[in-house]
Amino acid sequence: MKTQELFTILNDHKDKSLLFQYTAGQIVPANYHITEVKHLKIDSVDCGAQMDSWNETIIQLWESPSEIGKTEFMSCFKALGILNKVGEIKAYDLASEVKFEYSNSLFHTAQLFVNDYEIHGNNLMFNLAIAKTDCKAKELCGVVEPAAATANASQCAPDSGCC
Template sequence: MSNEKMTWQTFKNQLEKHPERVLQFQYAAGKLVAPSYHITEIKQAPVTSVDCGGKMNAWTEIIVQLWEPEEVQTDRAMIASKAMKIVHLVEQHIDLHPGATVKVEFGNAAFDTRQMYPKEFILDGEQLIVNLQPDATQCKAIDRGDTCGTPVTKDSCTPGGGCC
C-alpha cells in the first residue's frame, strides 16, 4: 500500500474519465455505502500544525461528505457525472486546490463517522468503486529523522514512547 495521498485533481480526473459508471464507495472490506447516499457537501480545509519536533507543517484537504438517508430512496447509486455536477456547483463558489489531499467523510449506524482516504478506483462491471482506507496517526518528526529531543527508535513515537 502506498503512502501517497490522492489529490483533488486525480480524484476529479477519475470521475470525469468514467462519467456513466455507477459511483460506489467501499468504506470497509466488502461494505459499500448504501446506494441512496448523497454527497451533502464538499469542504476545503487549510491545515496548519506544529509537530512534536517544533516544525510547522501546512497542507490543504478537500473533504467529500457522504450521507446515507435512513429510508432507502433508490437501489442504484448516482453515476459519476452526477457527482461531477455537484463538484462543478461547489467550484462555482470555492476555488478548490487541485493539489489538495482528498478525504471522504462517512458514517452510518454500523460505522462511526470518520474521514478516509481514497486508496484506489476499481472498475467492476458498470461500477466505479472508490476504495477507502482509514487515516492513521503518524509522527512527522520521526518520519523526517528528528529526534524530538529524545533518543529515537522507529517505534518510539507511540503512546508512552516519550516523543509525541
C-alpha cells in the first residue's frame, strides 16, 4: 500500500477505531501508540550488481506498558492527526510504500507491509504481513524457482557472477 492510499483510507474512515492484525488472529492491543515515523530512502545493489532505489514510510507501533488492559483503540481521526503533524515537520513521499514496524514479547520486531484492510462495524482493520526475502537477480544469476528447480546445486556457485 502506498502512503497516499493509507491517508485516503484513514480520512474516509475518521469515525472508526484503528486496529492492526500483525499475524493470523493476533491484533495489536488497544494500548498501542504511534511512536515514530521514518522516511527512508533505500539505495541498494543486488547480488547481480544491479542498483535500485526507492522510498519507504515506516510507522512504528508500540505497546504502552502503563496502559495494559486498555480496551478503546485509537481512532483513525487521531492517527491521521499524528501522521499529518509529522508531515508538517518532514514531508512524506506519498508514492512510497508504507510499512508498520511492530513487536511484542511474543513477536519479533518486523517491518510489516499492509496486505489488505477490512471494515468490521466501527473498526478499520489493517491486515499486516511479512515480506519474505528474495533474490532480485534470479534471471541474471541463473537461479531457478524451487518448483521448477532441478538437482543442480551449482546454479549460483561462487564463480557464476552471482554472489
